[in-house]
Amino acid sequence: MKKTVLYLSVLLAGAFLFAAFNRPQHEMTTAAGVQSISAITFGPDGTLFIGDSKTASVFAVNTKDLKKGKASAYDIKNIDQKIAAALGTEVSNITITDMAVNPLSKKLYIAVQSNDGTPVLLRVEGNKLEAVSLKDMPATSVVLNNAPAEDAKDGRGRSLRISSISDIGFADGKLLVSGLSNHQFSSSLRSIPYPFTDKQDEATLEIYHASHGRYETTAPIRTFTTATINNKKYIVASYTCTPLVLFPMDELKAGQHVKGRTVAEMGSGNTPIDMISLQEGSGSFLMMANTKNPVAKVDYKNIERFEGTLTEQVKGTAGVPFVATPMTNVLQMDKLDDKQVVMVQKKANGDVDLWTANDSDL
Numbered sequence: 001m002k003k004t005v006l007y008l009s010v011l012l013a014g015a016f017l018f019a020a021f022n023r024p025q026h027e028m029t030t031a032a033g034v035q036s037i038s039a040i041t042f043g044p045d046g047t048l049f050i051g052d053s054k055t056a057s058v059f060a061v062n063t064k065d066l067k068k069g070k071a072s073a074y075d076i077k078n079i080d081q082k083i084a085a086a087l088g089t090e091v092s093n094i095t096i097t098d099m100a101v102n103p104l105s106k107k108l109y110i111a112v113q114s115n116d117g118t119p120v121l122l123r124v125e126g127n128k129l130e131a132v133s134l135k136d137m138p139a140t141s142v143v144l145n146n147a148p149a150e151d152a153k154d155g156r157g158r159s160l161r162i163s164s165i166s167d168i169g170f171a172d173g174k175l176l177v178s179g180l181s182n183h184q185f186s187s188s189l190r191s192i193p194y195p196f197t198d199k200q201d202e203a204t205l206e207i208y209h210a211s212h213g214r215y216e217t218t219a220p221i222r223t224f225t226t227a228t229i230n231n232k233k234y235i236v237a238s239y240t241c242t243p244l245v246l247f248p249m250d251e252l253k254a255g256q257h258v259k260g261r262t263v264a265e266m267g268s269g270n271t272p273i274d275m276i277s278l279q280e281g282s283g284s285f286l287m288m289a290n291t292k293n294p295v296a297k298v299d300y301k302n303i304e305r306f307e308g309t310l311t312e313q314v315k316g317t318a319g320v321p322f323v324a325t326p327m328t329n330v331l332q333m334d335k336l337d338d339k340q341v342v343m344v345q346k347k348a349n350g351d352v353d354l355w356t357a358n359d360s361d362l
Contacts, residue, residue: 054161297325297362
């Protein structure tokens with residue numbers, strides 16, 4: 001009898017351990033498994049989505065920050081120094097990887113990666129910084145299908161896994177994830193229904209890069225947003241060296257290879273950082289921060305009027321016209337509301353400040 005009880009105990013313990021280690025990842029756990037924060041965005045219900053390139057996973061996090069609030073301007077001088085001080089380190093040891101505004105509370109969340117690889121999430125309320133404990137946050141997660149292997153390298157010896165997630169967004173009940181896959185045409189965009197299930201729709205992407213003068217399938221989207229243009233929904237995306245490309249959302253289906261329409265070339269030697277849409281009067285505008293040039297402003301009406309596509313190499317700029325705003329050296333940017341933008345900006349004196357610009361500033 002004792003042997004039978006012992007056998008059953010061992011069997012049950014083994015079954016418990018098997019279940020624990022093989023639990024579907026879309027079941028509720030916590031965000032303690034986040035190993036890097038490559039990109040963040042919010043859903044309309046206040047769910048925070050974290051893209052983790054190191055594990056090639058996305059997490060849906062309940063921050064418990066669900067009370068509606070009013071948008072108020074942020075103004076924190078030397079935000080990089082304050083973040084470093086809060087983490088007990090030096091500015092040279094941290095990188096602000098992304099930031100996003102909770103559409104419900106209007107609180108700002110800032111993702112930081114330390115040089116030792118530790119991911120940190122901070123919440124800004126008023127002008128106060130607060131560390132968010134990921135291990136205490138309920139979350140579900142999904143591992144991306146067909147992600148580059150951890151040791152995969154490109155021809156220059158650079159990690160491909162680090163670009164498995166280049167940007168994330170949320171639209172029509174789905175999390176959109178751009179990045180690289182292990183396919184021959186590795187640039188991809190995934191559409192993942194939320195709440196998470198086992199379903200992932202992945203399309204591979206191809207663009208004509210006017211600055212490079214060739215078609216490309218292996219460079220990831222760097223930043224994107226969604227927009228309705230001529231009554232049709234699109235991914236509006238930009239890549240390194242700043243082509244502006246449209247992808248019809250109804251074509252981005254599982255297993256499809258989609259050719260984007262390049263509508264503008266906005267300057268070579270440049271990397272796009274963030275892309276948002278703002279309302280101004282009766283019009284709407286695309287705003288894009290980048291590493292080299294001032295924040296660019298594109299009237300969506302001009303995109304609607306542009307019927308062609310760039311298919312020949314260009315030097316300088318071409319296609320849909322855009323305006324260079326007075327905003328330079330913007331390192332991170334997100335929409336606070338339809339008329340306000342919160343940004344991290346490196347000022348002329350070298351200070352890195354967090355502040356809010358309104359539509360008249362842009």
